[in-house]
Amino acid sequence: MxxxxxxxxxxxxxxxxxxxxxxxxxxxxxxxxxxxxxxxxxxxxxxxxxxxxxxxxxxxGDALYFQGLLPAGERWRLLADFLPQAVCLDIETTGLYWGANVITVIGLYDGCQYRAFVRGRDLHLFPEAVRRYRLVITYNGQRFDLPFIEAEMGPVLSGLAHLDLMYVLRRLGLRGGLKRVEQVTGLARPSALQGLSGYHALVLWRLHRSGHRGALDTLVRYNAEDVVGLLPLAVLAYNLMAAELPLPLSPLPLPERPDLPLPYDPSLVEWLLEREEEAV
CATH class of the missing domain: 1.10.150 (DNA polymerase; domain 1)
Structure with a gap:
């Protein structure tokens, strides 16, 4: 493109x-x-x-050069050329506001492998791992994920281009949170963790810190479900935007959502969802 x-x-x-x-x-x-x-x-x-x-x-392979020249609403054009060097990113935190809260998990998915970086375990390895890529794909990362990462780790993403899917999907009339957009586009996650939210991720981290054995596995699996869904959404958005242009472009193959062999605690998920229903 x-x-x-x-x-x-x-x-x-x-x-x-x-x-x-x-x-x-x-x-x-x-x-x-x-x-x-x-x-x-x-x-x-x-x-x-x-x-x-x-x-x-x-x-x-200088994706950042083109990001600096393209209007923000047209950065979806980077995807086809930099897809082999792209990585999807999503974070979990202790709250909504960077500076007052901290990152608990950063998840990366490059179309082949998911990797989680966990606070107190290997979060410090994230800057080195992400440097191998040229393009970072997020959902609402411009306002949330990237400011959190910069506040805690400094400009570790400064050499990478960034595609925030929330804005290109809004141009296509797709608004709302990530899980809602997945459902509307037919790319919903099949997992039993479908009903969990960012609030539950915060609770899972607190449970982990208090010694609950299944909480961290469940939090990482929740993060993985978020991050692996970004790549199919990115390709779908690219294909829909490209189809509106009078150009001889072939659509990109839509990647399948991978099966995630990551463990989680089903009883804990059930408890979290029941607790939410009782609160309502």
């Missing part, structure tokens, strides 16, 4: 990008060979330099 994109060029908005496509200029290589008469002389030279630089940066 990026090689079909002109929106990141200086002075090029949606209308001018659409003009490229209407004139049959669909890729950077085609633009570099085309006279581009709809641009002024100075803008043509600037565009050619920026297109050559774009080719170089893409060859280097």
């Amino acid at each position: 990026l090689r079909h994109t002109f929106l990141h060029l200086r002075g090029v908005g949606p209308r001018t990008e659409a003009r490229f496509w209407r004139e049959g200029v669909f890729t950077w290589d085609e633009a570099l060979r085309h006279p581009l008469p709809w641009l002024g002389a100075w803008q043509r030279e600037q565009a050619r330099w920026e297109l050559a630089e774009s080719c170089r940066r893409l060859a280097l």
